[in-house]
């Protein structure tokens with residue numbers, strides 16, 4: 001098999017061996033790269049003409065860390081791992097850090113994970129000010145495994161080290177220098193030269209020869225350290241009670257402080273090995289690759305099309321969505337023309353954008369000066385005059401079909417024939433929106449999630465007629481505004497809302513049958529959802545929920561549960577958080593608490609549904625409740641795949657995580673479903689459909705896969721794809 005990357009060594013006349021990591025695109029540390037690095041070191045250490053060593057990465061990137069593609073091989077048993085401690089102790093600590101010749105890391109671009117760990121084993125680090133340095137391993141369900149748990153706290157102090165590791169938060173070169181993580185900042189073109197000189201100075205004892213593993217000056221006293229670690233444990237548990245690996249990481253760091261760094265290294269090596277095989281790690285690695293796969297769309301991104309340049313964007317509607325979208329765009333330097341129908345609405349829209357930016361200033365994420373410069377990219381207008389030279393329009397007006405039809409007919413008149421015409425509708429069929437135009441090939445859905453400048457997902461909807469070029473253009477804009485796109489087909493609710501709908505539906509059904517609203521929400525949050533279905537309904541507002549319900553009833557009448565609960569509450573002007581009363585009641589600070597009054601609405605709803613509540617349901621364990629609300633979601637996700645609305649199951653995993661808040665450490669809805677097995681899900685749905693009706697009826701895709709034992713995520717039959 002071809003080697004996966006290498007490390008090249010070149011010895012200069014100055015006596016410095018320059019070792020360069022070469023493994024595009026991010027110079028990840030594959031086993032081949034690490035073995036090459038070892039060979040290079042052995043040679044450099046044995047050659048008399050080498051006095052010192054500099055390690056760097058090819059093409060302006062030090063290293064993106066251990067090769068994540070190798071994780072899957074290890075988990076699946078197809079890749080053999082080096083013996084425990086071989087890389088962190090034998091290679092990096094004993095061979096590199098313990099060498100008689102000094103090493104200096106020359107860092108540009110990125111030094112992440114194993115990349116930074118290699119750099120920290122060197123005796124000094126020189127960096128550019130823009131390089132990113134960090135240990136993001138926890139994001140992947142593991143801990144730093146090449147000594148990072150021991151060296152980072154010794155270089156930057158325990159508090160900062162814990163923060164960087166537990167939050168997977170990298171720092172820029174500038175901050176790294178202030179923290180003492182790097183020893184000097186230099187411009188890119190002086191990087192290697194400075195590192196060479198530095199290494200020679202260390203060799204000549206004119207600069208300190210520092211082994212970070214044994215540094216103690218930044219470490220707090222044992223008593224203080226224990227307090228800091230205790231606080232970190234409490235925080236980690238509060239933030240994600242279901243996750244073990246942050247706690248393991250804290251234990252490993254503590255071991256190094258209490259029993260010495262070498263003991264810490266051994267504990268790190270053993271813990272890394274165990275965590276690598278955990279379900280959490282498998283799920284998070286899946287999410288890492290699934291997220292990158294969303295922008296690879298068969299039949300679209302493999303045609304060799306280049307995105308066209310979008311220099312100016314027009315937005316119609318300055319409401320919550322329009323202003324959020326405008327904020328996202330100007331934050332990424334796109335000039336935006338915001339159109340409203342009158343002065344008052346326009347001012348309100350611009351004020352919303354201002355408020356979005358001001359909130360960033362308040363949180364210290366943006367300076368006042370930058371805020372003003374960003375805001376200057378926004379122009380408010382009341383007519384289409386300045387739409388002549390926009391390259392993309394995003395319509396974000398209310399969900400009214402005839403209004404949208406009129407707008408698109410106008411856009412066709414006023415915009416250039418190449419302008420991309422996007423709608424932010426969350427449910428309406430795009431063919432209806434474009435019915436009065438001849439430009440259907442450039443009509444596309446750009447479905448943002450509220451608040452649009454914060455939520456990371458962008459659902460790009462294409463019809464049969466949308467041209468691949470338009471999708472490529474929108475994918476590019478999505479990338480520039482740092483959204484994760486999923487490209488889906490056209491139908492009521494598209495992919496994300498269609499999947500989301502049964503979540504609340506199922507919860508409402510079981511409340512009629514006897515389950516408690518708050519018990520359902522608690523079971524869901526314990527499972528890892530940020531909010532349960534009822535708390536979400538309060539947040540979104542019942543008006544939207546009831547209107548969406550009507551659309552589903554029209555499109556999919558056979559599988560809508562007609563709960564009356566929300567409608568009854570709406571009649572009583574109880575419509576969610578905005579009215580301070582929904583399923584919960586809210587105090588002045590918007591804190592939710594259960595409301596005993598809710599029972600009267602529930603009883604009414606049960607009467608109208610004609611069901612007698614079953615007290616047995618109240619005894620159900622959380623696991624059953626979670627399955628009852630999520631298996632209908634899985635069932636709908638299967639339909640979405642089967643109809644070709646989504647191209648691949650992993651896109652739905654990302655949609656569930658970023659659009660619904662499904663816990664990433666469970667890998668996304670389809671990945672999670674496959675850990676339980678299609679047959680198990682089928683059998684439960686089948687049993688519930690006999691008890692509670694067709695809402696639970698397993699779809700043909702699920703039925704077929706359960707019968708044949710095929711995972712739900714295995715590629716679908718493309719011949720039936722609708723796209």
Ligand SMILES: C[C@H](O)CC(=O)SCCNC(=O)CCNC(=O)[C@H](O)C(C)(C)COP(=O)(O)OP(=O)(O)OC[C@H]1O[C@@H](n2cnc3c(N)ncnc32)[C@H](O)[C@@H]1OP(=O)(O)O
Pocket residue numbers: 025026028029064065066067068069110112113114115117136137140143144145146148289292293
């Ligand atoms: C023992 C050790 O402690 C364990 C470790 O080191 S675990 C690894 C720790 N490192 C990380 O977590 C970094 C992960 N990577 C990233 O965060 C980002 O990819 C990045 C910041 C490096 C670059 O981001 P960006 O420029 O947006 O490019 P992005 O699309 O993410 O990545 C480019 C390609 O590199 C791949 N890639 C990135 N990091 C990789 C890695 N560490 N291993 C293997 N492939 C990697 C991506 O999969 C992607 O491949 P594709 O083009 O085939 O989809």
